[in-house]
Amino acid sequence: xxxxxxxxSPGKPAALEPSFGLGxxxxxxxxxxxxxxxxxxxxxxNKTALAFGxxxxxxxxxxxxxxxxxxxxxxTTPSANHITDTVNVRGETKDVVxxxxxxxxxxxTGRFLLGADSNGRDVAVRLLYGGRNSLExxxxxxxxxxxxxxxxxxxxGYFRGVVDGVLSRTMDLIWxxxxxxxxxxxxxxxAVGGLDFGLFTVNGTSLWIPAIIIGVVYVPYxxxxxxxxxxxxxxxxxxxxxxxxxxxxxxxxxxxxxxNIASSVIVFIPLMIANAILLEAALSFxxxxxxxxxxxxGTMIGxxxxxxxxxxxxxxxxxxxxxLAVLGINVFGDGLRDALDPRxxxxxxx
Amino acid sequence: xxxxLVRRLLAMVAVLFAISVLTFLIFQAIPNxxxxxxxxxxxxxxxxxEAIRKDWGFDKPxxxxxGITMGKIFNGTVISYxxxxxxxxxxARDLPATLSLAIGAGVIWLGFGILFGVISAVKAGxxxxxxxxxxxxxxxxxxxxxxGALMLWAFSYKVQIFPSGGYVPLTQDPxxxxxxxxxxxxxxxxxxxxxxxxxxxxxILDTINEDYVRTARAKGLSERRILIHHVLRNSLIPVVSxxxxxxxxxxxxxxxxxxxxxxxxxxxxxxxxxIQQLDVPPVLVITMFGAFxxxxxxxxxxxxxxxxxxxxxxxx
Numbered sequence: 001x002x003x004x005x006x007x008x009s010p011g012k013p014a015a016l017e018p019s020f021g022l023g024x025x026x027x028x029x030x031x032x033x034x035x036x037x038x039x040x041x042x043x044x045x046n047k048t049a050l051a052f053g054x055x056x057x058x059x060x061x062x063x064x065x066x067x068x069x070x071x072x073x074x075x076t077t078p079s080a081n082h083i084t085d086t087v088n089v090r091g092e093t094k095d096v097v098x099x100x101x102x103x104x105x106x107x108x109t110g111r112f113l114l115g116a117d118s119n120g121r122d123v124a125v126r127l128l129y130g131g132r133n134s135l136e137x138x139x140x141x142x143x144x145x146x147x148x149x150x151x152x153x154x155x156x157g158y159f160r161g162v163v164d165g166v167l168s169r170t171m172d173l174i175w176x177x178x179x180x181x182x183x184x185x186x187x188x189x190x191a192v193g194g195l196d197f198g199l200f201t202v203n204g205t206s207l208w209i210p211a212i213i214i215g216v217v218y219v220p221y222x223x224x225x226x227x228x229x230x231x232x233x234x235x236x237x238x239x240x241x242x243x244x245x246x247x248x249x250x251x252x253x254x255x256x257x258x259x260n261i262a263s264s265v266i267v268f269i270p271l272m273i274a275n276a277i278l279l280e281a282a283l284s285f286x287x288x289x290x291x292x293x294x295x296x297x298g299t300m301i302g303x304x305x306x307x308x309x310x311x312x313x314x315x316x317x318x319x320x321x322x323x324l325a326v327l328g329i330n331v332f333g334d335g336l337r338d339a340l341d342p343r344x345x346x347x348x349x350x
Numbered sequence: 351x352x353x354x355l356v357r358r359l360l361a362m363v364a365v366l367f368a369i370s371v372l373t374f375l376i377f378q379a380i381p382n383x384x385x386x387x388x389x390x391x392x393x394x395x396x397x398x399x400e401a402i403r404k405d406w407g408f409d410k411p412x413x414x415x416x417g418i419t420m421g422k423i424f425n426g427t428v429i430s431y432x433x434x435x436x437x438x439x440x441x442a443r444d445l446p447a448t449l450s451l452a453i454g455a456g457v458i459w460l461g462f463g464i465l466f467g468v469i470s471a472v473k474a475g476x477x478x479x480x481x482x483x484x485x486x487x488x489x490x491x492x493x494x495x496x497x498g499a500l501m502l503w504a505f506s507y508k509v510q511i512f513p514s515g516g517y518v519p520l521t522q523d524p525x526x527x528x529x530x531x532x533x534x535x536x537x538x539x540x541x542x543x544x545x546x547x548x549x550x551x552x553x554i555l556d557t558i559n560e561d562y563v564r565t566a567r568a569k570g571l572s573e574r575r576i577l578i579h580h581v582l583r584n585s586l587i588p589v590v591s592x593x594x595x596x597x598x599x600x601x602x603x604x605x606x607x608x609x610x611x612x613x614x615x616x617x618x619x620x621x622x623x624x625i626q627q628l629d630v631p632p633v634l635v636i637t638m639f640g641a642f643x644x645x646x647x648x649x650x651x652x653x654x655x656x657x658x659x660x661x662x663x664x665x666x
Contacts (some may be wrong), residue, residue: 090502096353096580157560168367172365173365177637177641178599178603178604180604181603181604181606181618181636184606185633188563188628189377189626189628274491278491281493281495281496282495282607285493286607286622287626288626296535301493302495308499308507309503309507315496315499317491319500323492323493323496327487327488328489330490331487336486
C-alpha cells in the first residue's frame with residue numbers, strides 16, 4: 001500500500017489546518033486532497049450543522065419505526081377511531097374523547113402518549129406515520145426535481161439555441177406562476193381525477209400525486225442557476241479537449257460537465273427537502289395535498305387548527321415536529337453549502 | 351429605455367398568453383370538471399345541462415372555448431361558474447385587502463430584512479450574528495399557517511389585543527384596519543425577513559473585501575459612511591430584485607395561506623376557494639393578474655438596478 005508522506009497524520013490534523021481563508025485550501029491542496037474531502041473536513045468542523053443534521057436523522061429513524069411503535073406500544077393503527085373508548089392514566093379511567101367532544105391531551109403513558117384527536121385516534125401514532133408520509137413526499141419530490149433539473153439544465157446549457165429557448169421559456173412559465181397557486185391547482189385537479197401515464201395509473205389519493213406536483217413545481221428554481229453554470233462550463237478547455245479526443249455530446253454532458261455541477265446539486269438537496277416538506281404541509285392544509293385518511297404533518301396541523309383553543313396539543317405537536325425536522329435539515333444544508341461552495345447563492349422561493 | 355420597455359411589453363404578452371393556456375388546460379384535464387354541472391347544479395336534468403353547454407359554448411372545440419373565455423376576460427364580462435358573478439368585480443372587491451397586506455408586509459420585511467442583515471454582517475461571527483442566523487432559520491422553517499394560528503391563539507384569544515381575523519377597509523375605520531392587519535403583516539413578513547437578512551449578510555460579507563472598500567477606508571471615511579454609501583449600495587441589488595418578485599407574488603394571490611388563516615377575504619383566498627370549486631374563470635384571471643404584476647415589477651426592479659448601479663444598462 002502506497003503511503004502519501006505529505007498526508008496529515010491522523011494524530012494531529014489540526015496543526016496542518018489553520019482556520020483562515022485561502023491558506024487552508026493551499027496547504028490541504030498540497031496534501032493531495034480532493035474537493036469533496038476538503039468539504040467533508042470543513043463540514044466535520046461545523047458542529048452546529050452536524051448536530052442539527054443528526055436531529056433530522058433521529059426524526060427520520062423515529063418515523064421509520066412507526067409500525068413498531070403502533071403495534072407494540074400504542075396497540076392501535078393510525079386511522080383506528082377510539083371515540084367511545086376509555087384509557088387508564090395512572091389508575092384513573094378517562095374518556096378518550098369527552099362528552100362535549102374534546103379529545104384527551106397527552107397522557108405520557110403507553111396508549112395516547114401525546115393525546116388523541118377528535119376522532120379518538122392516537123396522536124403519537126399518527127405523528128410518526130404522518131412524518132413518514134411527509135418525509136417520503138419530501139424525498140421523492142427532491143429526487144424528481146434533481147433529476148429533471150439536472151437533465152434540463154445540461155441539455156439547455158449544452159445545446160443552447162432553440163433547445164435552450166424552448167426549455168428556458170417553459171421554466172420561466174412555471175416560474176411566473178406563484179408556487180402555491182400552481183400547487184393547489186394541480187393538487188385539486190389530480191386529487192379528483194388521479195394521473196394516467198398510459199402504462200400505469202396513479203390513484204387520486206396516492207402520496208405520489210403531491211410528491212410529483214411538488215417535485216415538478218420546484219424544477220425551475222434549481223434548473224435556472226444550474227443552466228447558467230453549464231453555459232459557462234461548456235466553453236472551458238477541458239470540454240474542448242474531450243471533444244478533440246472524439247467524445248460525443250452525451251459523454252461530454254454527463255462525464256465532463258455533470259461532475260462539475262454536482263456540488264451545486266448536492267447543495268440544493270437539503271434545501272429542496274426542507275421546502276418540499278413545507279410545501280406539502282401548506283398544500284395539505286388547503287386540502288390539495290395528502291388526502292384523508294392518510295396522515296401527514298400538514299393535514300394534522302390543518303385538523304388541529306380547527307380545534308384551537310380547546311385542544312392545543314393537536315396543533316403544537318405536529319407543528320413542533322415539522323419545525324424541528326425542517327430546521328434540522330435547513331441548518332445542516334446551510335453548513336453543507338458553506339463546506340462545499342462557500343460562495344454559492346442558493347435560494348428557493350415559497 | 352424605449353427599446354427596453356417594448357421588449358418587456360412583448361415578453362409580458364407572451365407570458366400572459368402561455369399562463370392562460372396552461373391554466374385553461376389544467377382545468378380542462380379534470381375528468382369531473384364539467385362546467386355545465388357546476389352552472390346547472392348537481393340536481394339539474396341532462397336537458398338543462400345540454401342547454402347550458404350550448405349556451406356557454408362548452409360543446410365547441412377547446413381552442414374556441416379558450417378564445418371565448420379570453421374574449422370575455424378582456425371585455426370585463428367574465429362570469430364565474432359556481433356563483434355566476436362577475437369575476438373582475440369580485441377581484442376588485444378583494445384587492446384592497448390583498449394590497450393592504452402586501453404593502454404593509456412588504457415594507458416590514460424589507461426594513462427588518464435589511465436591518466437584521468446589516469447587523470448580522472457587521473457582527474459576523476459574534477453572538478449577535480449567530481442568534482440572528484438561528485432566528486432567521488427558525489423563521490424560514492416555520493409554516494406560515496402554523497405561525498398565524500399560534501399568533502391568533504396568543505394575541506386574540508389568550509391576551510385579547512387584536513381582533514381574531516377579518517378585514518376592515520381603511521376608508522371605513524383606519525384604526526380597525528390597522529389592528530386587523532398587524533398580525534397578518536408580521537406573520538407574512540417572518541419568512542421573508544429570514545431569507546432577506548441571510549442573502550444580504552452574505553452579500554455584504556462578499557462586498558466588504560472589495561478593493562474599493564479598502565480604498566474608502568484608506569481615505570479615512572467613517573465606517574458608517576463606508577457601510578451605507580459603498581457597501582450597502584452594492585449589496586442591496588439582489589435584495590431589491592427579490593423584493594420585487596416576492597411583492598408581486600403576494601399581490602397575485604401568493605399570500606393564500608396568510609389570507610386564509612386570518613380570513614382577510616383577499617385575492618389569494620378567492621383563488622383558493624375557486625380552485626377548490628373547480629371554477630376556472632376566477633383562477634384564470636387571478637393567475638394572469640399575478641403574472642402581470644411579476645413582469646411589471648421585474649421591469650421596475652431592472653430600472654432600480656440601473657439607478658443603483660450605473661454600470662448596468664437597460665438592455666432587456
